[in-house]
Every structure is written in C-alpha cells, then in structure tokens.
Amino acid sequence: MSFGPDGWGYSLLAATGVTVAVAVCGFLVGAMLGCLGAAASFSRFRALRSAADIYTTLLRGIPDLLVIYLFYFGSSSLISSVGALFGAEGFVGAPAFLTGALAIGVVSGAYQMQVFRGAVLALPKGEIEAGRAYGMPPLLLFRRIVLPQAARFAIPGVGNVWQLVLKESALISVIGLVELMRQAQIGAGSTRQPFSFYLTAGVLYLLIAFVSGRGFKLAEQRAMRGIRRAV
Template structure:
C-alpha cells in the first residue's frame, strides 16, 4: 500500500482511526486539566491558609506528585485501583476481576499530576495580586465573597493563564503515557498502526506531527486568552506584571 492509502480514510486506511485517537487525546487532556484545576485550587488554598497542617499537606501533595515519575502514578491508579475495586467486589460476593475504565483511570492519574502543578500556578497568581487592591476593596466595604468575585478571581485568572498554558502542554504530553492502559488515544493508535503495517517510521512521525499540531494550536489559544485577559490593563502595568 502507498503512503496515501495507509493514511487515507478508505477501508484499509488509518486516517479515521488517527483522527478519532486525536480527539480522544484532547478529551483525556481536557478532563485531566479539569480534575487538576479542582485539586490545584484546593491545594493552593491550603498552602495559602497559613495553617501549619494544611500547608504541610499541600507541600506533601505537590512534592510527591511532581517528584514521582508520571508512569508510576498511572500504574498505581490503573492497576492498583483495579485491584482495590476487585477486592471490594469480592468482599461483596462478586467473583472475577473488576478493572477500572481506561479513560477514567488515565484522566484521574494525569489530573492528579496536573493538579500538583496547577496548585503552584494558582498560588503564585494569588501572590502576584497587589495588596493595595485587596486593601482598597476592603476599605470600600466589599465583603469576602464580593472581593473574591470582583477582585481576586479576575486577577488570579489573568496571572495564571501563562502558567496554565504550560500545564496544558505538560498534560497533553503526559496523556501519551495512558497508552499503557490500552486506551486508544493518539500514542496507542500510532503504536498499533505501526505494528500492524510494519511502517514504524511513518506512523510515529505522523503521530509526532499530530502532537505538534495540537501543541501549536493550544499555544495560539492560550496566547489569545492571555491578550484578552490583559486587554483592559495599561501597558505599563502589564510590563510590571
């Protein structure tokens, strides 16, 4: 078969499967980023609370999940989680192995990793807010929730966007590791296509190009979001930030 036939959308082509796999990669990455956003926000609040116990727990979380290899965490969540679910099922009288869904386990594992990085992004974004703005908001009578909604959240979002762009790229690349669970995302599909056709060079190059396309488009989206978030800021203030 020719290269065009291998990459086409015909009966023997891999084009449709690669397209679906690319969409699966985006779905896993987006889900993991959302999970990480929730975890990262909670951990950032804990580390900013000033409570010794909460600060210590937050530091342990970010240290562990930024220091342990990502693949090990995926193994622990997928295989260890499946073993735990199977043990619970056997305790309830169910016989047989109960495996975690590949998508859910993979997104959770990568989301936990992403959360450890997002926590530092949100913490740094909050610390970048000028104290004078918070003091001014209190001086004019804003309560805590109103300050959070009108002052803190918009500022945190503005300062966090560049860091979140980097976390998205990291999460996108980490999603390739989920291929060990058998999920048909871009990396796994590229491996299967390469093994089935013996065209390893071709399909790994195509997989790499598709990842580069995703990262390039992501860069543009985050750059546009950053410009939009800063559109009302004076140029001097943006330079200082």
Template sequence: MDQPGFLQLMSFGPGGWAPAMLMGAGVTVILALTGFALGACFGVAGAYAKISGGPVARRVADVYTTVLRGIPDLLIIYLFYFGGSAVLTAVGRFFGGEGFVSIPAFLAGALAIGVVSGAQHTEVFRGAFRAVQPGELEAATAAGMSPGLKFRRIVAPLALRHALPGLGNVWQVVLKESALVSVTGTVELLRQSQIGAGSTREPFDFYFAAAILYLCISTLSNLAFRRAEKHYSRGVRRA
C-alpha cells in the same frame, strides 16, 4: 506488492488510517482536558491550603506537591490503574462477586494525570494569587464587597491573568503526559499509532503522523492561551 506510501496510509480512502488516527487524537484531547480540569480542581484546593489554610492543611499541601513532583508520571499511572483495579476487586468480593474487576483505563489515566498536574497547578495558582496587589484587595473591601463578590469580581480575574502563562505550560505537559496512558490500553493517539504500525509494518509513517497531530494540537492550544492572555490583559500597559 508495493508498500503503500505515507499519503495513502494516512488517507480517508479504502485502507486509509486517517479516521482512526483522528479519533485517537480526539481521545488524546479529551483525556488531556479531563486530566487538566481535575488538576485545576486539585490545584485550587492546594493553593488555598498553602495560602489560607492552617498548619495541618499547609503541611498536607506541601507533602502533596513534593511527593507528586518527585515520582515518575508513568509510575503514578500504574499505581492508579493497578491500585484502582485491586480496590474494585476487593469491593466486588465484599459484595459476593468473583473474579478480577478492572478500573476503566481512561478513568485511571485521567485521574493519574489530574493528580500529577494538580501539584503543578497548585504552585501556579499560589504564585498567581501572590501576584495580586494587596491594594486592589483592600479597595474591594473598602467598596463593601462581600468575600464571594470580591473573589468573583476581583481576585479570580486578576489571579487568572497572572496564572495563564503558567497554565499554558502545565497544559503542554499534560498533553504530552496523555501519551503515557497508552500503557493501560486506552486507544489514544500514541496507542493508535502503535496499532497502525504493527498492522502495516510501517512504524515511521505512523509515528511521524502522530508527531504532526501532536504538533497541531499543541499549536492550536498555544493560540487559544495567547488569545485568553490578551483578553484578560485588556487595559494593562505592557513594559
């Protein structure tokens, strides 16, 4: 019997793997978005600690960014997955439960990506805030703006303008890191490709299709970030 071709394998017809591959791509995007959002939260806290925190807060933030950028991402994912499962198992036994309690693979992966990317977010946000001109902040204070209003109307928009290029790079890294979560069993794009390759014995076709889908997601993401940069750079003269 002839082996099905690439177009037949990646079709929506009987025996086609297109729906499964697209679903895997959707899980990849959701996983990356979740990890990116968590990383942004960690990054804001870390940047605030480095800029306005006390000596202890600055030291903690420095240790956080140094350690997380020095440990392989795959190892962090393993630590969250197996460490989280160990904690849940211990809690279950404390309340009288028995057996092994596994942390959801998606949750472990999203948390790991968030913590890792948070170190990169921290430096991006810190640099973006430092790029805001002191005179702009002084003008807002002279206008009688409260700290909250000044942050919402002046600091956040100006810092975001400077942060967007760096955030785009962080997003690309997060998108590629999401493929590592396949080791926990999460059926994202790479894991779905592995399943398809094992089922059909056509690994090249599935990995090539995954590469195309990753490239499509990356391209659309770049367009979105460029549009955001253009929006937040309105009225700014380019050199």
C-alpha cells in the same frame, strides 16, 4: 494513511479525539485540585498549608508513569475486592479513560497549584488591603478583586501546564487506552511502517499543541487589554 477501507486515517483521527478528551478531562480535574491546593496554601490553618505543601511536593517528585500505574492497579484491586464480595472471580480492570484522566489530573493539579499561587502573590497588596478596609467579606473579596486579576496572571502558566498534560496523555497507553500514541503503535506493528505512523502521530500532537497554544495566546491578549506592561 488513507481514509479508505484499508487505511488507518479514521482510526488515527478517532484516537486523536480520545487524546484530546482525556487531556481536557485531566486538565479540568487538575484545575479544580490546583484551586483547592492554592486556597489551602493561603489558609490560616497550618494543617491545610502543610497538606498543600505535601501534595505538590509528592506529585511533582513522583514519575507520572508511576502515578498512572498506582491509580490503575490500585483502583482495579479495589474493584476486584468489592466484586469478590458479590461472587465475582478474577481480576477486574478499572476503566482506562477514567483512571488515566484522574491520574493526569492529580499530577497536573500539583503544577497548577503553583501557577495559581504565584498568580495570587503577583497581585498588588494594596488592592486586597483596600478591599478589606472597605469591609468586603472574604468570598466577595475573592470574587471581585482576587479572582479576576489572578486569572489574568495565571493564563500563561496554565497554558504551559496544558502542554505538559497533552504530552502526559500518551503515557495512558500503558493501561490499555487506545489514544493517539497507542493507535500509532498498533498501526506500526500491523503494517511494519513505524516511521510513518510515529511521524504522523508527532504531526497530530504538534497540530493540537499549536491550535491550543494559539487559543491560550488569544486568551492572554484579551485578558491583558488595558494593562500597561513594562518595556
């Protein structure tokens, strides 16, 4: 575990950076999909509401590992088919980082959609009705009344989804991405010291979760300043 020429310290730190990067990318993709899904769930069009309901039901019901496999092998098959049209032969694998981030994002989007939807439903209806009575257009009503308050209520739930995304990032090792879990497996196999490497990986995951959890906690406290809470 040293940082010398024969140590694995730098490799584990680099893999930790990959884990954080893929988790952040997947989380941001999920946030965008969650916002779109939440907006669709409040739409006056039944087709959009049904599509949002189907999306969150399917993605929360299918195992995350299966989603990653479907994204990776589905996109790889598509790339291979396109390559064959230009004379390429054999199987062409999709980029593991991009595929994994998209897969995690699609899954987390289903959970974030429910978080955002619940945050909107928690808003006092009187304020929204007052904005409509004042003549605010829908976009202005959303920007000035709905978004600031919904974001305040959504922070705790979004923080929980981030913790899930962080743990799900370990599953991307199955498609070849050398993130923290995969690097721990490589180190354990090379040195035959599995306990040390997996314990170190566990400590690094806990460290990331602790730091990010504190960040969400501070964001929640800042967002709730001036708001009286029931005791």
